[in-house]
Amino acid sequence: MSPILYYGVPSGCSFGSIVALEWSGLPYRLVRVEMPEMIHTDAYRAINPVGETPSLMTANGDVVVESMAILNHIGARATASGIAFEQGSREFDELNRMLAFLNTTFFNAFSSLWHVIEHEVDPATKAALTEYGRAKVERAHAELEKMLGDKPWLLGEQRTLADAYFIGIARWTKYHAVVDRRDYPNLQRLYDKLEADPAVIFAHAIEEQRPASSSGGFQGEIGLEAAGESKRAA
Known part of the structure; x- marks a missing residue:
């Protein structure tokens, strides 16, 4: 299972995590979270009890929340891309x-x-x-x-x-x-x-639900309920 990023709209700070994933080249999927309506649902609270975005479900079903933690999680797996560095350096x-x-x-x-x-x-x-x-x-x-x-x-x-x-x-x-x-x-x-960066242009298109061309590892969007099933399967 590829990681799943839950991103918030409109204009959530999760935008930066989408850009980071694009730059990383790592495979990932996206779940759109309409704010404030969807963050109060049981389906999303099961992912993030605090009811905030972004959230990242890892390939093994663990959930990482808070932008800094998510960005560092991405960076630790993408140091070869140059967007992050080895811990301790x-x-x-x-x-x-x-x-x-x-x-x-x-x-x-x-x-x-x-x-x-x-x-x-x-x-x-x-x-x-x-x-x-x-x-x-x-x-x-x-x-x-x-x-x-x-x-x-x-x-x-x-x-x-x-x-x-x-x-x-x-x-x-x-x-x-x-x-x-x-x-x-x-x-x-x-x-x-x-x-003007392709990853930023891509993230804008995703938020605005326009045709989006990924230069990274984007594998498509899924719904909140489907993402929950992926978590249970993991």
């Missing part, structure tokens, strides 16, 4: 540092802005949360802008899991008019390069 530590920053600072900066979109709040609360989110997103962009500098990729001369995770989060600015990425030319350059 300096490069591995640098990759984990960047993934941690993207997860705790860059991702988290958008939290209050998503809350405003996803929940009914009074005007005063909305204004306060928006201003708070604006400051956090601006700071996160400024810090990452300096980290990237003039390097072609976040860690240097080659693309890694960090770039895959970055593109899944960076696109959220289109929902929140709090920053103009053009004010951060290094990040804009990286964003534009990633948006």
Whole structure:
């Protein structure tokens, strides 16, 4: 059985895991999870009791959750592709540092802005949360802008899991008019390069349910119930 990635739509951070799988060349299948409706179902809670995406069911039926854990699981099996490194190496530590920053600072900066979109709040609360989110997103962009500098990729001369995770989060600015990425030319350059990447184009097509051409090991989409049967079989 090939691994199965449960990806969330619309615009889940699982986008980065799809890109990483494409870059890895590993075989995989996908399960589409419509949010918030499907994450509350018994079928999905049996996979991830927390009710969040992404989730990855491995070839032997184990389930890995949380983006950083999933990305590192993929990377450990795809070091030959160059997107990850051997544990214990300096490069591995640098990759984990960047993934941690993207997860705790860059991702988290958008939290209050998503809350405003996803929940009914009074005007005063909305204004306060928006201003708070604006400051956090601006700071996160400024810090990452300096980290990237003039390097072609976040860690240097080659693309890694960090770039895959970055593109899944960076696109959220289109929902929140709090920053103009053009004010951060290094990040804009990286964003534009990633948006032209075949794996990113593929991931967009998958989310939007358009014809998608994989350059990796994609073996098709299956339904949530069918994926559950695969888990029981494993």
